């Protein structure tokens with residue numbers, strides 16, 4: 001079932017006398033529960049596209065259609081946890097803002113994320129990987145139907161990144177959350193996704209899409225990297241992105 005349809009989306013930024021075209025004629029669709037990634041050169045409009053999907057910007061032309069009501073969760077490279085609030089207060093933040101009474105979900109998520117022992121601590125007392133898990137718990141607490149991830153692993157060391165990729169992948173499968181990930185990391189995109197969209201340099205448009213084969217998708221992101229099909233796909237995507245702009 002199609003969850004999201006993006007049709008002929010073009011976006012210009014207007015600044016004084018100048019017009020910058022960030023995206024041009026972008027077309028794609030995402031099925032309910034699918035995990036898709038955007039890969040492309042710096043400045044090709046990936047973050048702009050996420051802002052358009054989140055409704056923070058309105059496209060200059062084209063249409064963005066969702067199959068039903070959509071609740072967006074947005075997670076960025078920085079965790080944006082409030083250092084003066086405890087972990088449990090940070091996780092409850094979205095629920096508090098939305099005036100939702102049920103805070104049991106905060107305890108359940110912290111339990112599930114094996115972070116219950118941190119609930120009375122403050123963010124500076126946790127490692128970068130733990131803080132990103134808290135940021136994910138805060139995002140999932142409001143039960144988003146679409147999760148937008150803008151390079152959420154890129155500030156982490158390699159080991160934390162791989163373990164968080166496994167964790168996020170497993171958690172999102174349980175929640176069946178439709179997810180869009182922006183990343184510069186080809187391996188990460190292949191290891192986590194059902195589908196990968198390759199963008200051209202600015203103005204960004206989709207050059208090609210790759211469906212990730214089942215033999216990769218059924219593995220954890222960590223194990224996927226050792227699958228023979230992974231290397232083949234990595235090479236194909238590498239060649240597609242092999243421009244001076246990347």
Ligand SMILES: Nc1ncnc2c1ncn2[C@@H]1O[C@H](COP(=O)(O)OP(=O)(O)OP(=O)(O)O)[C@@H](O)[C@H]1O
Pocket residue numbers: 013014015020021022040041042043044045046047048049202
């Ligand atoms: N508010 C803005 N006003 C003017 N130009 C903007 C604005 N936001 C982004 N741009 C321009 O639009 C283009 C796309 O930017 P965007 O941040 O979406 O790219 P990106 O693919 O996410 O880049 P990166 O991979 O480096 O994060 C860039 O050329 C950027 O300079």
